[in-house]
Amino acid sequence: DTSLTYRDRAVDLVSRLTLTEKLGRSNGSATSSTPLSNYATALPSVGVGYYQWWSEALHGVASSPGVDFDAPGFESATSFPQVVATSMSFNRSLFRAIGSAVATEARAFANNGHAGLTFWTPNLNLFRDPRWGRGQETPGEDPYLTSEYVQQLVPGLQRDPELDPDGEFLKVSACCKHYAGYSLEQWEGVSRHQFNAEIGTQDFADTYLPAFEACATPAKAGASSMMCSYNAVNGVPSCANDWLLSDLARGEWGFDGYITSDCGAVEDVWLTHHYTDTPVEAVADVLTAGTDLDCGSVFDEHLGEAFDAGAVTEGMLDSALINLAAVQMRLGMFQPDDAPTPFDGLGAEDVATAEHTQLALEAARQAVTMLKNKDATLPLFGVGNEVVPPRMRLAVVGPNANATVVMQGNYQGVAPFLVSPLEGLRQSGAFAEVGYAKGCDVNSSNASGIAAAAELVEVSDAVVLVVGLDQTVESEGLDRYTLPLPGQQMNLVEAVLERTGGAPVVLVVMAGGAVCLGPYADDDRVGAILFVGYPGQSGGQAIA
Numbered sequence: 001d002t003s004l005t006y007r008d009r010a011v012d013l014v015s016r017l018t019l020t021e022k023l024g025r026s027n028g029s030a031t032s033s034t035p036l037s038n039y040a041t042a043l044p045s046v047g048v049g050y051y052q053w054w055s056e057a058l059h060g061v062a063s064s065p066g067v068d069f070d071a072p073g074f075e076s077a078t079s080f081p082q083v084v085a086t087s088m089s090f091n092r093s094l095f096r097a098i099g100s101a102v103a104t105e106a107r108a109f110a111n112n113g114h115a116g117l118t119f120w121t122p123n124l125n126l127f128r129d130p131r132w133g134r135g136q137e138t139p140g141e142d143p144y145l146t147s148e149y150v151q152q153l154v155p156g157l158q159r160d161p162e163l164d165p166d167g168e169f170l171k172v173s174a175c176c177k178h179y180a181g182y183s184l185e186q187w188e189g190v191s192r193h194q195f196n197a198e199i200g201t202q203d204f205a206d207t208y209l210p211a212f213e214a215c216a217t218p219a220k221a222g223a224s225s226m227m228c229s230y231n232a233v234n235g236v237p238s239c240a241n242d243w244l245l246s247d248l249a250r251g252e253w254g255f256d257g258y259i260t261s262d263c264g265a266v267e268d269v270w271l272t273h274h275y276t277d278t279p280v281e282a283v284a285d286v287l288t289a290g291t292d293l294d295c296g297s298v299f300d301e302h303l304g305e306a307f308d309a310g311a312v313t314e315g316m317l318d319s320a321l322i323n324l325a326a327v328q329m330r331l332g333m334f335q336p337d338d339a340p341t342p343f344d345g346l347g348a349e350d351v352a353t354a355e356h357t358q359l360a361l362e363a364a365r366q367a368v369t370m371l372k373n374k375d376a377t378l379p380l381f382g383v384g385n386e387v388v389p390p391r392m393r394l395a396v397v398g399p400n401a402n403a404t405v406v407m408q409g410n411y412q413g414v415a416p417f418l419v420s421p422l423e424g425l426r427q428s429g430a431f432a433e434v435g436y437a438k439g440c441d442v443n444s445s446n447a448s449g450i451a452a453a454a455e456l457v458e459v460s461d462a463v464v465l466v467v468g469l470d471q472t473v474e475s476e477g478l479d480r481y482t483l484p485l486p487g488q489q490m491n492l493v494e495a496v497l498e499r500t501g502g503a504p505v506v507l508v509v510m511a512g513g514a515v516c517l518g519p520y521a522d523d524d525r526v527g528a529i530l531f532v533g534y535p536g537q538s539g540g541q542a543i544a
Contacts, residue, residue, distance in 0.1 A: 002339055009334070010323075010329055014325060017045070017046065018045070021043050022034075023304045024036075024037075025304060034299050035321060036317070036321070037300050038053045038054045038260070038263070038294070051116065052116050053295070054120060055106070055115050055118060059081060059408075060080050060102055060415075061078075061105050061106050062412055066115055066118075069414045074108075074112060074351065076352055077105050077414065078102075078352050078357065078537065079412060079537040080363050080536050081533055082137070082410075083123065084138060085367035086363055086533075087138075087139035088140075088533065089366035089367055092152045096155065097156065098156065099153040103172045104350050104356075105351045105352070106119060106172045108346040111347060119172050119173060119175065120175040121177075124176055124177065124215055125229075126138065126140075126141055126183060128183050130513045132184065132474075133185045134410075134475070135513050136513065137409075143208075143210045147210050147211045153221075155222070158173065158174055158223070159171060170327070173223075173224040173225050174225065175226060176221075178228070178230070179212050179228050179245075181199050186477065192229075196233075196235060197234070216257075217254060218254055218256060223255075224257035224327045224330060225257045225327065226249060226258075226260075228265060237275050238265070239266055239268075239286045239289065239291045240285040240289045245290030256326075257327055259293070266286050266291070266298040267296055279298055280309055280311055282302075283312060284311035293320070357537075360537055364541070367532060367533050368532050368535075371531055372526065374528065377528040378527075380394075381431075392431050393431065394434045394435070394460060395435050395453075396425055396434060396437075397463060397492070398438070398466035399470075401422050401464070402420045406442075406471070407420070407535050408534060409512055409534035410475050417537055419541050420539070421508065421543045424543055424544040425543070427541065435460060436456075438453070442473060442487060442489070443472055443486040445487065446488065447491060453492060454496060458500075462504045463500055464506045467489045467510070468508075468509045483514060483516040484516045505527055506527060506529075509530065509531045510533070511534075530543070
């Protein structure tokens, strides 16, 4: 009945389910997939099919359990710069435009059966330690910038004033993650699965909560989902923390969506945090606290057992199911054929469009941050319409000089194309010759290529040296121990600087986390330094 509110429609749907269906026992076994797991079981009695809640779109539709790139017209999606790079633009309208473009492509994928409609993005944890492997996914270390970012990105993802001016439906569902106090992967034997974040009241209020409050509050960003994190907060695992989930999010902030665990976080409640003695107790505690969905297998394996033991009631099941179904209603997943959503017509022609390609290039350009420009080293070939002297021979050197997939960072999809810095400089047509030498890998002890790089520099009029990091150094599950350039990169830089003969050198740093550049900031042999983050599909063009 589309005349009812979305929540009333969800209540009606859940009221039609049997207890057997709510527990995922419809196949007659004691345990099976439940409707409260990320790969939710079908509910044929009410015409609901299987649904994968877990889709990703951090900076473009991304490879994930709910997304596939296997069909004609859906082999790729626009790959925007990694979030920490985009945030360096400090451009609110850019944040919103990217959200809107990603949502259009995500909805097109979903309409054609290649994605869900629930995307677990953005990551709002603070980049408090530059060595954190997932800091690249965030807008940075500042609570204000992160709050401003989310108040533009989430409405861009969820709303489309052009196609749906009344705001009747969600275009896709966005998720505030990882709530809260998460900013560590693995450190000195302590992992994110057992870490206990001890956070004082003032630190919470000033630093760790503002972005989540902005994300979850309906009158602000109004995200329709939240994700509780692996870590504990002041001794209580986030997914079992009723103060975080019920008192703050649903209570003070008025959050009205569903809450999912991070993937495996329910298991962590008893297995690594030892907050409960059994998985049955963990199931009861997370449902009581306000977690609605288990991204994992604990609910599948122990929900029925918890109910039989009296630790979980049917009312608790109903509450979680209603929260989930209400978001699906807002997405238009249960609309009758004669009342489609305004997004149903989006298809392959709306993916990786010329407009989105231009937006990705503009985002990469705005992400480029100049840290040094001694004596106007840049631009290398003059200003305005000045013609480049034909004699200018450019050496492009470094482990990330010809990087492609590296430019996407993590949580990436399949890009329609990837223009490396080397290719971008060649395509620019601004140089008579563009030579290339890798020199070394990002993180390797092999220095055998450095000599060839130094020889190339000797016969060049200018040098672009592209160094930095990649996912072998910083990524989910992997933190750095130090900030200097890893492997042989510092030796490569020194070898290049010794052989330039005074030719201008531009140091380009491609990375998610900060890199110590102190030695080069004061070195007169380095004319300019650019930090470009992971700039996405058009990174090379933006750098050029």
